[in-house]
Amino acid sequence: MMVAIPKKTRYEGLRCTVTDCPESGQQDCSSMFKFPTNPEVRLKWIENLSLPKDTQLSNRRVCRRHFQQHCFGNAKLFAWAVPTLFVGKTAGLHHGSAKKRMLVRKCCIKDCMTRSPPDRLHCFPTETQLRKEWMRLCSLKEGIKWPFICGRHFRPSLLPKKNSKLPKQALPELNLGSEAKDPLECDSQRSETEGQGIDEGDSKGTDGREAESCPNCQASKRISTDLQQQLAAARLRIEELEQRLQYHACTEEEEEYIFMLMK
Secondary structure, X not given: OOOOOOOXXXXXXXXXXXXXXXXXXXXXXXXXXXXXXXXXXXXXXXXXXXXXXXXXXXOOEEEHHHOOHHHEEOOEEOOOOOOOOOOOOOOOOOOOXXXXXXXXXXXXXXXXXXXEOHHHOEEOOOOHHHHHHHHHHOOOOOOOOOOEEOXXXXXXXXXXXXXXXXXXXXXXXXXXXXXXXXXXXXXXXHHHHXXXXXXXXXXXXXXOOEOOOOHHHHHHHHHHHHHHHHHHHHHHHHHHHHHHHHHHHHHHHHHHHHHHHHO
């Protein structure tokens, strides 16, 4: 009767570096871990296992028996994990700990590059009407559960001090993106898009008068009219002065001619 011989795994011959480990050489490759590349964590491994600092670590492994359960995630060893179990000593051991990742959120205003922890941003109000007003000012669509906004979109007088909140009736007013556009440019673009395909005769009203323009255009037109009137008045004044100069020149020549005749 033939007996099936199991195939050897790649790291089956590797033994655990820990002295007198009973499971050395009996675990598969998924349970044998290399020394970390991080110098700080690698030094903790070396000191916990009482190895010389000049030890060649390229072919050395440590089995999972020497790690606590919280050092594993999805069957993989965390990068900060350190062997602390059954290493031959209990005093003076180094323990690994996961670094807390700082939660960073982005401001909900378009093109705003502010990214801060949630405690440095401001939440939208829970009151329905006030929340809708905030959403309208920020050009946001309904359905966003937790929008955050930074302090650069509020007046400095409304910004709270440390560990305090915004006033209840505070509204975002600054750097919202809408004030960056020139209103005159917007009006001209709107008139061009609305007036495409309209003849010159259709641009006047039913009573023959031209369509009323925006207040900015009316003000510019009044200023232009005043300047033209001032320029016309200045030209008339210059013509009068030139005529007077010519008259005085003629009279002086006649007097000189009569004086010569009398001689």
